[in-house]
Structures are given as C-alpha cells and as structure tokens.
Amino acid sequence: MTRVRRPARAIVSFRGFDYDMNVAVCRRALVQRQVEGEFDTMDGLAHAIGRSRSTASRFFSGRPMSLTVALAVLDKLKLRFDEVFTACDPDREAPPSFEGAE
Numbered sequence: 370m371t372r373v374r375r376p377a378r379a380i381v382s383f384r385g386f387d388y389d390m391n392v393a394v395c396r397r398a399l400v401q402r403q404v405e406g407e408f409d410t411m412d413g414l415a416h417a418i419g420r421s422r423s424t425a426s427r428f429f430s431g432r433p434m435s436l437t438v439a440l441a442v443l444d445k446l447k448l449r450f451d452e453v454f455t456a457c458d459p460d461r462e463a464p465p466s467f468e469g470a471e
Contacts, residue, residue, distance in 0.1 A: 379431020380457065383439070387457040392431050394453055398446040399429070407445070417445045 377393040399414065408414050415425040418441040427434050428442045443450060 376431060381431060381433070381439075381454070383436040388454040389457055390431055391453050391455075392429060394448065395429060395442075395446060398448050402446060414442070414445060418442055 375392070375396070377391070379390045379392055381388050381390045402414075403409055408417055411425050411429075412422050415422045418425065418438070420438060420441070424434070424438060425442065428439060439454075440450070443453060
C-alpha cells in the first residue's frame with residue numbers, strides 16, 4: 370500500500386499578506402474533533418461552517434480561501450489563528466543589503 374504524502378505546510382494569502390500555514394496542526398485538530406464526536410467527516414465540518422465539502426477540503430490543502438472561511442474552520446477545530454498561521458517576512462527573499470558599499 371502506497372501512503373499519500375500530504376504537505377505539512379503551505380503559504381496562503383489573506384488580504385494581500387502571506388502567511389505560513391501549518392496544515393499538519395489543522396489535520397490533527399480535525400481528527401481530534403472527529404474522535405470527540407463533533408463531526409465525523411469532512412462533510413460534517415463543511416455543514417458546521419455552512420460551506421461546501423470542497424470549500425472545507427480546500428482549507429486542508431492550503432489552496433486559496435477567504436479569511437472568513439479560514440476563521441470559521443479554525444473556530445470549529447478549536448484553534449486560534451496564531452496556532453496555525455505565521456506571518457511571512459516580506460523581506461525574506463530580498464537580496465542581502467550591502468550597507469556601506471559604494
């Protein structure tokens with residue numbers, strides 16, 4: 370049996386700002402909510418947030434979504450925004466500074 374490897378992280382954008390999303394934390398929280406009986410499937414989560422299954426699935430794949438949807442999913446997973454998303458440094462890919470060079 371071949372195991373499907375899912376990415377543990379994704380870069381997502383909300384209102385023009387990039388965030389590093391820890392998808393693994395979200396998947397673990399989904400399983401925990403399922404164990405607790407809050408919902409049993411992705412369809413159950415989708416129903417709980419008032420969205421389609423494909424919208425809920427999009428969240429877990431790190432594909433584009435609205436901030437409103439992300440916050441609704443986090444609420445049902447009992448996670449805080451800062452537990453899942455870290456702001457990306459806008460200068461992280463900038464070339465090194467050569468201060469003092471002429």
